[in-house]
Amino acid sequence: MPSASPALPVHIVWDWNGTLLDDLDHMVNAVNRCREAIGEPRVDAATYRQEHCLPIRLFHDRLCGRPVTDSEWDTVQRTFAEQMATRLPPMRTGVAALLFRIAEQGHTQSLLSLTADTQLRREVAQAHLDIFFRRIDGRYEPSTPKSEALRSHLAALGELDRRRVVLIGDTTDDAEAARTCGVRAVLHTGGFEPLEKLRTAGVPVVDSLRAAAQLAVEQPTRISEQPAIPNVVLGRDTRRHR
Structure with missing residues (x-):
């Protein structure tokens, strides 16, 4: 400065x-918990960064290579919120x-x-x-x-x-x-x-x-x-x- x-x-x-x-590591871990909850494989940090976009639902569509269903999206949102609720910044x-x-x-x-x-x-x-x-x-x-x-x-x-x-x-x-x-x-x-x-x-x-x-x-x-x-x-x- x-x-x-x-x-x-x-x-x-x-x-x-x-x-x-x-x-970044926290977010990759949270996203992987979401993916596990809907039966999708884990991704690494490089993939997370390359595919990252907003809105977040589109980000999950890109990671899955297909649109996530409404039911899956509800699971993703719930799982992500649970992961974030207890973390220390x-x-x-x-x-x-x-x-x-x-x-x-x-x-x-x-x-x-x-x-x-x-x-x-x-x-x-x-x-x-x-x-x-x-x-x-x-x-x-x-x-x-x-x-x-x-x-x-x-x-x-x-x-x-x-x-x-x-x-x-x-x-x-x-x-x-x-x-x-x-x-x-x-x-x-x-x-x-x-x-x-x-x-x-x-x-x-x-x-x-x-x-x-x-x-x-x-x-x-x-x-x-x-x-x-x-x-x-x-x-x-x-x-x-x-």
């Missing part, structure tokens, strides 16, 4: 799963220090996730991160698109200059939601989708949350000026991403 803030602060909207959380190393540093520099932050709102709030409280966010929004209705959720989230935050709002996430869906709502996006490579897929999103792709935050606060751009570096990974980290 830079030692001084730009003249005008930015507002960062953080994604949760796969971004502030290092929970696996935070990425250094997240609290990073959020503190951003706030210290005068920027504001909020949290938006398609995780069920009650679960999201429970996990954020367990991680002791709620003090950093002006607003926390999870999913209130089933199958809500990220773009719709982001639109409602921004409206609830009030009068923000959208030229200075940045969504930091880990999927192409995050980038599309940001584009739909007229804000910037930065994606990082340690989450639910592989680098080659993230490169198609048309937004900057970086290798760490620290690099994402630094890009967000150091390079505020006009909405019409999309950063022209979608095929460049900044802050290359040679360690294996989970």
Whole structure:
């Protein structure tokens, strides 16, 4: 992070799963429990990342190579909820220090996730991160698109200059939601989708949350000026991403 803030602060909207959380292994395990419950074989993390998409039912269709039935979908939803209900949130190393540093520099932050709102709030409280966010929004209705959720989230935050709002996430869906709502996006490579897929999103792709935050606060751009570096990974980290 830079030692001084730009003249005008930015507002960062953080994604949760796969971004502030290092929970790819958790999610792969939960999905495999769902697949076992409907008689399908397990998948590995590489397959999970390659096939990942929203809405989640379509993701399961892709993993199965066929549409899941309504009965199977009910089983998948129930099994997944059971798996998520008891987990402890696996935070990425250094997240609290990073959020503190951003706030210290005068920027504001909020949290938006398609995780069920009650679960999201429970996990954020367990991680002791709620003090950093002006607003926390999870999913209130089933199958809500990220773009719709982001639109409602921004409206609830009030009068923000959208030229200075940045969504930091880990999927192409995050980038599309940001584009739909007229804000910037930065994606990082340690989450639910592989680098080659993230490169198609048309937004900057970086290798760490620290690099994402630094890009967000150091390079505020006009909405019409999309950063022209979608095929460049900044802050290359040679360690294996989970």
